[in-house]
Amino acid sequence: MRIVLFTGKGGVGKTTTASATALRLADRGVKTLLLSTDSAHSLGDALDTPLGNDPVEVVDGLWAAQIDTQRRFEAAWHEVQRFLLDLLSRGGVDPITAEELTVLPGVEEVLALLAVRDFAVAGNWDVLVVDCAPTAETLRLLALPEALGWYLQKVFPAHRRLAKGMRPIATMMGRGDVIPPDSLFDALLRLSDDLASVRELLADPAVTSVRLVLTPESVVAAEARRTFTALALYGYGVDLVIANRVFPPGRDAFRSGWVNAQRVQLAQLRESFAGLPVRELPYGDAEPVGVEALRGVADSLYGVAPGADPAAVPEAVELMSVDTDGDEYVLRMWLPLASRSAVDAARAGDDLVLTVAGHRRVLTLPSMLRRCEVVGGELADRQLRVRFRPDPNLWRSR
Ligand SMILES: Nc1ncnc2c1ncn2[C@@H]1O[C@H](COP(=O)(O)OP(=O)(O)O)[C@@H](O)[C@H]1O
Ligand SMILES: [Mg+2]
Secondary structure (H helix, E strand, O other): OEEEEEEOOOOOOHHHHHHHHHHHHHHOOOOEEEEEOOOOOOHHHHHOOOOOOOOEEEEOOEEEEEOOOOOOOHHHHHHHHHHHHHHHHOOOOOHHHHHHHHOOOOHHHHHHHHHHHHHHHHOOOOEEEEEOOOHHHHHHHHHHHHHHHHHHHHOHHHHHHHHHHHHHHHHHOOOHHHOOOHHHHHHHHHHHHHHHHHHHHHOOOOOEEEEEEEOOOHHHHHHHHHHHHHHHHHOOOEEEEEEEEEOOOOOOHHHHHHHHHHHHHHHHHHHHOOOOOEEEEEOOOOOOOOHHHHHHHHHHHHOOOOOOOOOOOOOOOOOEEEEEEOOEEEEEEEOOOOOHHHEEEEEEOOEEEEEEOOEEEEEEOOHHHHOEEEEEEEEEOOEEEEEEEEOHHHHHHO
């Protein structure tokens, strides 16, 4: 079972390349489901076939659906969200948690990913190809399970106990409404479990690969770099960069201007994404709409059919490791493209809070590192290294 996610800025070609990839897989005899979680659905347009919420077979071996879960659970989710914000406004919540909670994404995106998980678990397909929402939303969404998980472990049990203890008193005083009902705690726990299971699937490089689609223009490339860093921070495996709309050579000033500018961008991209394949997709003379045109796109991306397996598990890239160095431990995290100034690492209780270019990840440390103090950190060779030294006081107290 494999999941291949396509992400990138709006309009760069996510839907086109996701569709072409799914089509190539199906043509190779792999049972494939192509899903769109982008609320701006255009899979149906790219494939030139009407699509809905339930998968339909488009060509032999290729099913497609546009996930539209907006209406299904909206009310329930809003209840949970209101409750969370309510809790925050009552104060007493750690600022980190408060901030994480304010970036809760829209309900559609969460539910769309839950639907992806359900299709994966159902096991009816060999590969799921997912046309994701544009970068920013997808990222926030991918970070959610961990952010919430942290809240649920550290703060939530106390709140629940408190609510339980307070409810009879509040009810007696006629203010039972200020205490959240126990069913909300259950709903929140269920939601958190769901999200954790989504993350487990998506952050397993043996299951999921993320493909970054961009166009060779400085603004787009800059955003793709930020996305890439954030994906690495959260532990998602990017296995391919697709540079779309590459101008073929031409003689007029307009064309050669673009060709030269793109050549510079492509060289920079190859340098900054070193270690990752960067594939170019030429700017076609028409929109690649419909199965035949998309097969042409697949030929450009993956070689003339049947070509190589477009869903092959990439060579293992170790995203994080802990080694010993003398009497110290070194936690290493692969953080390509991050600049030193954009990285901050701080201990918060048993956790390590990493902030990279505005994205925050709360890492629950392995027990041996919890009994250590952070004695240094550096970013070099695209690696973040945080040094830990056993703290004798901490060892004694446990
Ligand atoms: N290489 C290409 N050559 C010509 N047109 C393209 C190419 N890639 C994408 N398009 C067209 O550009 C538009 C946006 O592409 P799309 O795949 O829908 O982007 P996204 O899903 O990232 O918003 C579509 O009309 C698509 O047909
Ligand atoms: Mg799209």
